[in-house]
Amino acid sequence: MSEALRPMVKSRLYEQVLERLRAYVGEAGLSAGDKLPAERDLAASLGVSRASVKQAIVVLEVQGLVEARHGGGTYLVRDTLDVEPVEQLVERRKRLPEVLEAREALETKLAELAAERRTDAELEDIRRALVLMEAEIAEGGFGVEGDRRFHAAVTAAAHSSLLADFMKTIAGQITESRNESLRQPGRPSRSLAQHTAIYEAIAAGDARKAASAMRKHVRTVAKVRLLTWVPED
Amino acid sequence: MSEALRPMVKSRLYEQVLERLRAYVGEAGLSAGDKLPAERDLAASLGVSRASVKQAIVVLEVQGLVEARHGGGTYLVRDTLDVEPVEQLVERRKRLPEVLEAREALETKLAELAAERRTDAELEDIRRALVLMEAEIAEGGFGVEGDRRFHAAVTAAAHSSLLADFMKTIAGQITESRNESLRQPGRPSRSLAQHTAIYEAIAAGDARKAASAMRKHVRTVAKVRLLTWVPED
DNA sequence: CCGGTCAAGTGGCTCAGCCACTAGGCCACC
DNA sequence: GGTGGCCTAGTGGCTGAGCCACTTGACCGG
Numbered sequence: 148m149s150e151a152l153r154p155m156v157k158s159r160l161y162e163q164v165l166e167r168l169r170a171y172v173g174e175a176g177l178s179a180g181d182k183l184p185a186e187r188d189l190a191a192s193l194g195v196s197r198a199s200v201k202q203a204i205v206v207l208e209v210q211g212l213v214e215a216r217h218g219g220g221t222y223l224v225r226d227t228l229d230v231e232p233v234e235q236l237v238e239r240r241k242r243l244p245e246v247l248e249a250r251e252a253l254e255t256k257l258a259e260l261a262a263e264r265r266t267d268a269e270l271e272d273i274r275r276a277l278v279l280m281e282a283e284i285a286e287g288g289f290g291v292e293g294d295r296r297f298h299a300a301v302t303a304a305a306h307s308s309l310l311a312d313f314m315k316t317i318a319g320q321i322t323e324s325r326n327e328s329l330r331q332p333g334r335p336s337r338s339l340a341q342h343t344a345i346y347e348a349i350a351a352g353d354a355r356k357a358a359s360a361m362r363k364h365v366r367t368v369a370k371v372r373l374l375t376w377v378p379e380d
Numbered sequence: 381m382s383e384a385l386r387p388m389v390k391s392r393l394y395e396q397v398l399e400r401l402r403a404y405v406g407e408a409g410l411s412a413g414d415k416l417p418a419e420r421d422l423a424a425s426l427g428v429s430r431a432s433v434k435q436a437i438v439v440l441e442v443q444g445l446v447e448a449r450h451g452g453g454t455y456l457v458r459d460t461l462d463v464e465p466v467e468q469l470v471e472r473r474k475r476l477p478e479v480l481e482a483r484e485a486l487e488t489k490l491a492e493l494a495a496e497r498r499t500d501a502e503l504e505d506i507r508r509a510l511v512l513m514e515a516e517i518a519e520g521g522f523g524v525e526g527d528r529r530f531h532a533a534v535t536a537a538a539h540s541s542l543l544a545d546f547m548k549t550i551a552g553q554i555t556e557s558r559n560e561s562l563r564q565p566g567r568p569s570r571s572l573a574q575h576t577a578i579y580e581a582i583a584a585g586d587a588r589k590a591a592s593a594m595r596k597h598v599r600t601v602a603k604v605r606l607l608t609w610v611p612e613d
Numbered sequence: 614c615c616g617g618t619c620a621a622g623t624g625g626c627t628c629a630g631c632c633a634c635t636a637g638g639c640c641a642c643c
Numbered sequence: 644g645g646t647g648g649c650c651t652a653g654t655g656g657c658t659g660a661g662c663c664a665c666t667t668g669a670c671c672g673g
Contacts, residue, residue, distance in 0.1 A: 160657070161438060185623055196658045198431055201625090205394060205435045206442050217624050218665030393626070418654055429627045434656085450655050451634030 160195060161202035167193060168203060169228040178226040183213070185220065211326075225319075246320045247369040251362060253313055254298065258345060258361035260305035262354040269304035270350055276300050277346055280339055289329040290339060295322070297342055301349070301361075328368045341367065393428060394435035400426060401436060402461040411459040416446070418453065479553045480602040484595060486546055487531065491578060491594035493538035495587040502537035503583055509533050510579055513572055522562040523572060528555070530575055534582070534594075561601045574600065 168183075183189070186204065190197040204221060207213040212228050215221045265273075280293020298321075302311050314321075329335055341364040348357035401416075416422070419437065423430040437454060440446040445461050448454045498506075513526020531554075535544050547554075562568055574597040581590035 159438075159441075187623075198434075198659090199657065201431075202435055202438045204624095205392075205438060208392075209439050209442075215624065216666075218622080219667075220623065420654080431628090432626065437655095448655065449635075451653080452636075453654060 160199045161206065164189075164193060164195060164199055164203035165206060165228075168207070172223065172228050177223055179223055181223050183221040183223065243320065243324065244369075246317050247324065247365065249313075249317055250321060251365045251369070253310055253317075254301075254365055255358045255362045257302050257305040257307070257310055257314070258349065259354045259358040260307055260310075261301050262349045262352055262357035264306045265304035265349060269300065272300040273297060273304065273346055273349065277339075277342055280335075280342065284335045284339060289326075290335045291326055291329055294325055294329065294338065294342070297346075301345070304349070324368060337367075338364075393432045394439065397422075397426060397428060397432055397436035398439060398461075401440070405456065405461050410456055412456055414456050416454040416456065476553065476557065477602075479550050480557065480598070482546075482550055483554055484598045484602070486543055486550075487534070487598055488591050488595045490535050490538040490540070490543055490547070491582065492587045492591040493540055493543075494534050495582045495585050495590035497539045498537035498582060502533065505533040506530060506537065506579055506582060510572075510575055513575065517568045517572060522559075523568045524559060524562055527558055527562065527571065527575070530579075534578070537582070557601060570600075571597075 168189075171177075172183075177183075184192070186197050186200050190200045193200065204213060204215060207228060208215055210230055212224055212230070213221055214224055261269075261273075276293050276296035276299075278293075279296060280290040283290040283293050302314050305311070329338060341360065345357060345360040345364060348360050401422075404410075405416075410416075417425070419430050419433050423433045426433065437446060437448060440461060441448055443463055445457055445463070446454055447457055494502075494506075509526050509529035509532075511526075512529060513523040516523040516526050535547055538544070562571060574593065578590060578593040578597060581593050
């Protein structure tokens with residue numbers, strides 16, 4: 148079998164940049180939230196044009212591994228730039244019921260505490276998250292970012308660092324369920340309504356109402372995700 | 381809740397281009413294998429720079445929806461530019477065992493027929509696929525393209541349009557299993573060895589040996605894949 | 614302490630252009 | 644006849660320079 152004239156395998160430049168970036172994040176020990184070097188610096192270091200670096204970053208962006216803030220730098224979303232293999236994804240889905248049970252327990256209590264302890268500033272944060280979610284949906288989005296901030300704000304308003312820590316350990320998996328759940332047809336707007344109910348209960352300082360509204364919300368998400376086909380509402 | 385000063389939601393230009401491209405493919409009724417307009421033309425039509433069009437195309441490229449040939453144009457891989465939702469992906473995995481059974485039945489027979497009927501030119505095609513796969517692996521890749529071409533070449537060499545049609549209907553799902561299977565550690569090189577055995581049997585015109593080598597190969601793939609999949613329900 | 618201004622840093626996007634590769638047509642030579 | 648060389652147009656790959664928009668933080672005056 149002649150080796151010399153074997154078919155060529157070409158590769159795009161941005162793919163090589165991608166490889167280098169992954170390696171860099173690993174070697175430099177970067178983790179979620181850390182800032183990547185500026186595009187111009189990366190281009191200079193790698194000896195390629197900024198356009199090629201840009202293409203690589205766009206890829207990472209659509210894969211949800213990186214977040215580019217206009218004028219503010221590019222930041223890591225996770226601790227690595229590796230895409231999750233389907234095997235792990237499926238594995239994680241099997242653990243999802245547990246995560247959602249835990250989420251229900253935690254967030255219900257968090258909503259209750261938030262209703263009792265929130266300051267006006269924290270209430271405003273929650274409201275702003277709600278408004279953002281509304282804006283996202285109005286523009287045809289899914290309201291993912293607004294959803295995320297809403298729950299983060301409620302967690303902050305509960306003033307329980309221990310519960311907050313627990314939430315942090317399942318945050319990644321909640322993110323996944325959020326992304327997928329909100330893509331269900333009609334989900335975003337109904338989700339927005341549930342969030343509004345939670346907000347109003349917290350604003351009114353009604354702890355019981357806040358807890359039950361949050362429980363209903365989390366259970367809805369769980370139902371949708373598990374494809375158990377129990378119609379909502 | 382004041383509507384006017386709600387938080388802004390920004391969007392990247394390439395995302396809008398992406399949207400337009402998806403819409404265009406739908407409206408123009410393009411299907412797999414069709415050629416997209418040239419980047420320059422797209423940029424001019426959409427009124428954006430070529431760099432932005434490029435970023436959108438890169439996204440489609442990494443999502444496997446499009447194939448850009450240097451100097452030769454950009455072509456659709458599927459009939460649509462929509463990415464497959466996770467729900468569908470999981471659903472499809474449930475059907476995978478059946479697909480692999482069908483694949484075993486079909487490909488075993490195809491290998492047998494290929495050993496008996498292949499012309500020298502077709503044998504050469506098979507060999508070239510093997511060499512490509514080897515090259516890909518040597519360069520650190522998974523040999524996905526070589527694998528694909530190998531099976532396509534064997535199918536062609538069998539001279540059975542009916543079996544070929546059957547293969548076509550499960551081609552998409554086989555592609556998925558190939559991509560995932562070949563990412564297992566050590567899989568590419570072992571897969572290459574199995575392919576080589578199949579090739580040699582076909583070259584020698586040994587139908588029984590070709591069939592059994594192919595059966596062994598397909599079963600290996602099935603095992604790898606099924607190990608990671610425990611049905612949830 | 615508050616608010617405003619300013620400059621540096623950085624991502625978003627464009628423009629113009631060169632290079633490399635593909636595909637198809639043409640033609641001379643065997 | 645067809646094989647190989649050659650040319651040309653079309654197209655993707657990549658670069659470099661540059662402008663704009665946004666973020667951030669420092670500084671300053673009230």
